[in-house]
Amino acid sequence: MVNLTKKTLRVSKIKDGTVIDHITGGHALDVIKILRITGRVNGVVTVAMNVPSKTLGVKDMVKIEGRELKSEEVDKIALLAPRATINIIRNYKVTDKQRVKLPKVIREIVRCANPACISNSTEPVLPTFYVDNEEPLRLRCHYCASIMEKQDILKQF
Amino acid sequence: MVNLTKKTLRVSKIKDGTVIDHITGGHALDVIKILRITGRVNGVVTVAMNVPSKTLGVKDMVKIEGRELKSEEVDKIALLAPRATINIIRNYKVTDKQRVKLPKVIREIVRCANPACISNSTEPVLPTFYVDNEEPLRLRCHYCASIMEKQDILKQF
Numbered sequence: 001m002v003n004l005t006k007k008t009l010r011v012s013k014i015k016d017g018t019v020i021d022h023i024t025g026g027h028a029l030d031v032i033k034i035l036r037i038t039g040r041v042n043g044v045v046t047v048a049m050n051v052p053s054k055t056l057g058v059k060d061m062v063k064i065e066g067r068e069l070k071s072e073e074v075d076k077i078a079l080l081a082p083r084a085t086i087n088i089i090r091n092y093k094v095t096d097k098q099r100v101k102l103p104k105v106i107r108e109i110v111r112c113a114n115p116a117c118i119s120n121s122t123e124p125v126l127p128t129f130y131v132d133n134e135e136p137l138r139l140r141c142h143y144c145a146s147i148m149e150k151q152d153i154l155k156q157f
Numbered sequence: 158m159v160n161l162t163k164k165t166l167r168v169s170k171i172k173d174g175t176v177i178d179h180i181t182g183g184h185a186l187d188v189i190k191i192l193r194i195t196g197r198v199n200g201v202v203t204v205a206m207n208v209p210s211k212t213l214g215v216k217d218m219v220k221i222e223g224r225e226l227k228s229e230e231v232d233k234i235a236l237l238a239p240r241a242t243i244n245i246i247r248n249y250k251v252t253d254k255q256r257v258k259l260p261k262v263i264r265e266i267v268r269c270a271n272p273a274c275i276s277n278s279t280e281p282v283l284p285t286f287y288v289d290n291e292e293p294l295r296l297r298c299h300y301c302a303s304i305m306e307k308q309d310i311l312k313q314f
Contacts, residue, residue: 012169026196032186039183039206039217046168047204049196060196 014044017065017089023081024135025050028060030080030150034157035064035073043067056083076109078102079153082134104131106139113152117144168203174222174246180238181292182207185217187237187307191314192221192230200224213240233266235259236310239291261288263296267310271303 023031028047037045044065053059060081068088069077077084078100088096106129112119119127119141129139129148139148180188185204194202201222210216217238225245226234234241235257245253263286269276276284276298286296286305296305 026198029186029189029196037206039186042207044208045204045206047202047206048168049194049202049204050199051201 012046013092014063014065014089015092017063017067018069019087019089020062020064020069020077020081021059021085021087022053022056023060023062023077023084025053025056025058025060027081028062030154031060031062031077031084033154034076034080035062035069036157037064072109074098074100076157079106079109079137080150082137102131102134105129105142106131110139110148110153111156112141112144112146113148114141114144114146117141117146119143168205168218168220170249171201171220171222171246172249174220174224175226176244176246177219177221177226177234177238178216178242178244179210179213180217180219180234180241182210182213182215182217184238185219187311188217188219188234188241190311191233191237192219192226193314194221229266231255231257233314236263236266236294237307239294259288259291262286262299263288267296267305268313269298269301269303270305270309271298271301274298274301274303276300 020031026049028049032047039045046063048061050058051061069086074086079102082100082102084100086098086100087094107126110129111127119125125143128142130142132138132140137150137153141148177188183206185206189204196202203220205218207215208218226243231243236259239257239259241257243255243257244251264283267286268284271277276282282300285299287299289295289297294307294310298305
C-alpha cells in the first residue's frame with residue numbers, strides 16, 4: 001500500500017485557470033459532471049481523488065487549465081461540495097480565492113423531480129428549494145414539499 | 158490560455174500502483190467508469206485529460222495508487238483505449254509494462270444489446286463479438302449480427 005501520510009504534491013501547479021480544492025472526498029467526478037467536463041473538448045483537466053487532507057481526512061481536487069469558472073458554476077459546485085475553495089490562477093498566481101457557499105434557499109439551479117409540481121407546469125413559477133441538510137444534500141421543494149437528494153440532482157447535469 | 162507546448166509533469170510519480178498512459182484523449186473518464194472507480198472508496202486516483210502528446214496529439218492518463226490491475230481489467234480498457242500502456246509500479250519503479258491489445262474476437266466481457274439475441278437467453282452460449290472497427294469501437298454480435306458501439310458498451314459498466 002502507498003504511504004498516504006507522506007506529503008506530496010500530486011498535481012502540478014497550473015499557469016492559468018481554476019483550481020477547485022477541498023472537494024468532499026469522492027465527489028470530484030460529480031463536480032466534473034456538474035461543470036459538463038467530458039474531456040472531449042480542448043483544455044487540460046486534472047483530477048485527484050482521495051488525497052489525504054488535514055482538515056477533511058481525504059479530499060478531492062480539480063484543476064481546469066485555461067478556464068475561469070463563472071459565478072453560476074461556482075454556485076452549482078456548492079450543492080455537492082459545500083466546503084470547496086475556488087482559486088482563479090493567472091500566470092501561476094492566485095488572483096482570486098473564494099469559498100463556495102450553499103445558500104439557505106436555492107432558486108433556478110435545480111428542477112423539482114415531481115412532474116406534478118407547479119414549478120414543472122407552464123405557470124410562471126421559479127423552482128425554489130430549501131436546504132434541509134447540507135451534507136449529504138437534501139433539498140425540499142417550496143411548492144410541493146418533495147425531497148430531492150444528491151442523486152436526483154446529479155441526474156439533471 | 159495556457160501554453161500547451163511546455164513540457165510539464167502534470168501528475169506526480171506514484172509509489173505503488175498502476176499507471177494507465179496513452180489513453181485516447183477524452184477517454185479517461187470512460188476508463189474510470191470501466192474500472193468502476195467512483196472515488197467513493199479508499200485509495201488515491203489521479204486523472205489528467207487532454208495532455209499534449211507527441212504521438213497522439215493529446216492523451217489522457219490515469220494513476221491508481223495502491224492497486225495493480227488484473228488482466229481482465231486490462232482487457233476491458235483495450236475496448237475504449239486501444240493504444241493505452243499499462244505500467245505496474247512498485248516502490249517508484251516500473252516492474253511491468255504492457256500495451257493493451259484489442260483481440261479480433263471479444264468473448265464474455267460485453268453482452269449483446271439485442272434482448273432477443275440467443276446469447277441473452279438461458280441457452281449455454283457465451284456472448285461473442287467481432288471487432289469491425291477499433292476506433293471508434295464497433296462490435297458485431299456473432300449470433301444476431303447486432304452492432305454495438307462505444308456508448309452501448311459503456312452502459313454495461
